[in-house]
Amino acid sequence: MASPPARRARLRPLARLARALVAAVWTGRAGPPHPRPRWLAPRVPGFLSLLPFRTIDLVLIADLVLAFILFRAVQALLTTEVADLAAPLDQGEIAFIAATSSLPLALRDRWPLTAWRLAVVLIPWGVVTRGYDLEALFSADAVIMYLLVVYAVAVRCERHVIIGVWMISAAALWILGIQSGPDLPGVTFIGIAMVTVTVLFGYNVQGRRTAAGRLAEEERRSEQALAGQAVLEERARIAREMHDVVAHHMSVIAIQAEAVPLKARGDVRLLEEGLGEIRTLSLAAMTEMRRVLGVLRDGEGRTDTAPQPGLGRLEELAATARTAGLTVALKLGGDLLDLPTAVSLSAYRIVQESLSNAMRHAPGSAVTVKISRSGDELNIHVTDDGGDRSAAGAAKAGGEKHTGHGLIGMRERAAMLGGSVWAGPTGKGFAVTAILPIMEEA
Incomplete structure (x- = not known):
């Protein structure tokens, strides 16, 4: 009988797979979108400055345009083929089938995981509405929509969520290949391969964008550190220049303190005048010293006694x-x-x-x-x-x-x-x- 740690070790991969499946179906959330390059998000022209947004998202516009094209194409195709169906479709059913190939695509940029979940539900539902035509699963509109939605998930979601999405997609295609008989197995394997390549490509793009974002953040921090260092160096240089100003005041104070008694020779008025001058110079020196201490915020305190210009x-x-x-x-x-x-x-x-x-x-x-x-x-x-x-x-x-x-x-x-x-x-x-x-x- 296996020990509890051994059983837990055997069950751990299954727990990870279950976590990935639950995250893909229910608990998973997509991460924030990566910043668009400037050529994909140009600024709004000045004459449109009253609009509530400042940039034009060309990726979102392309998704909406492609969704509209797919919707109209499927609608037109079903309208021309409706007479050949055993159970003719009304216009509402035709619009619903067309929406199964376009609605997830319109949502994939803002809510990629929600768009994928919607696609997983709508595509089979559309096939059922169409009359169990399994080949509709591999029509051009369904393939384009599904691969773009899976790519959006691979670019924006965490790895365990991406694994769950791939597992569900591959399992659904595998089951479809078994149920379809000898007609579609080759197409099923091609579908699994296309989904796998899309997932790997999207995850690689996510990794490169994440690395580029971290590099940009490090460069920003490095620039801030260099700017802070430049400020400190400049403050130290200013304080060294101000040293000469303070030294001048202190030298004059020392000379005055020695000369005033000799000059006054007991005259109270001259002594008061001399002490007043010393007080004035002392206040000026204290003012300059406060300025130096306010500027010099490093611990070196080196001095430069070169004469300073004015x-x-x-x-x-x-x-x-x-x-x-x-x-x-x-x-x-x-x-x-x-x-x-x-x-x-x-x-x-x-x-x-x-x-x-x-x-x-x-x-x-x-x-x-x-x-x-x-x-x-x-x-x-x-x-x-x-x-x-x-x-x-x-x-x-x-x-x-x-x-x-x-x-x-x-x-x-x-x-x-x-x-x-x-x-x-x-x-x-x-x-x-x-x-x-x-x-x-x-």
Whole structure:
């Protein structure tokens, strides 16, 4: 007598087959449709923008058209042959038989498993209505409809459901071959082979689409990770630049703290003035330090003590851009030399990156740089006219690739100061607009 584990091991394949059959007939559900390629789902033209959908599903349209063609073809065929039947069919019966070959096809895209179940019921029912003509099972309309429905199941359903569908289809064809006598066995074997090939092909398509979807998801995650890394790197670079600003303030505070007592020599008024200056510088240093801590979110904390530029060096920056082939026009308004160091540095870097983008993507263009101070805001507007786009395209084809990190840096600099940046095409060119709040260092 076999042990319980051995009996369970023998019964396990039967349980799997039973599960597959039950899933195919009743419990199974089709998975979500795979995204259509753009050529199979083009966007709705602008003059049809009031329609409730945004894309045109060409696969669904093809199914509906084919279903209509099959319906009309079977209807016309039965209408011409009705006189030869022993029991003539009325128009309702003819319409029902035609629907058995068309209705599942119209439903297969949205509900593939339901369409298959409907086909399994409607095809024999249509044969019975037609007068037990078994050859109708292998008519062109029935074969086309059934294979397309089985393909939809193989593309959208789980493996055990697909196995159940194949088993039921093969068993039905085998039983039909036994009951039909010597007339249809060869056709039955061909039918089983066609269903098998359709199932294998559809399951292979499902596997390839699933793999492609996973690959696209991994690429999306990789791009997000690279973008996040670029943001962190840009924040670290900005913070290293701001280090020099804070170091300058602290150096001045140390000098003032040493010089004020010597300068005051017991004069209370001079001592108060000196302490007030130290307080002002301390508040400015604390403001800059908070900005650095807000930007620098990694743990390295490396410093770069190179002198940092500001708006006072705009003419030098424009001259460098002109030597690279750009035509640069500066339009400056308001007092731009009396800006907080952090604001002046960020504004300089935004203009610098905008000019670099124009050199890469619009060589030879005319660039206008407008900077104005309005109350407690600094407005920056950099535009180019597009220049020689063909040259830029040749540069890209030669291997140059714009990573987009420059725009990330602009936005990070503006966000550090509580400002904002807009960038995008305008006409044939490109425009960058930034608004930076001016917070006094005292």
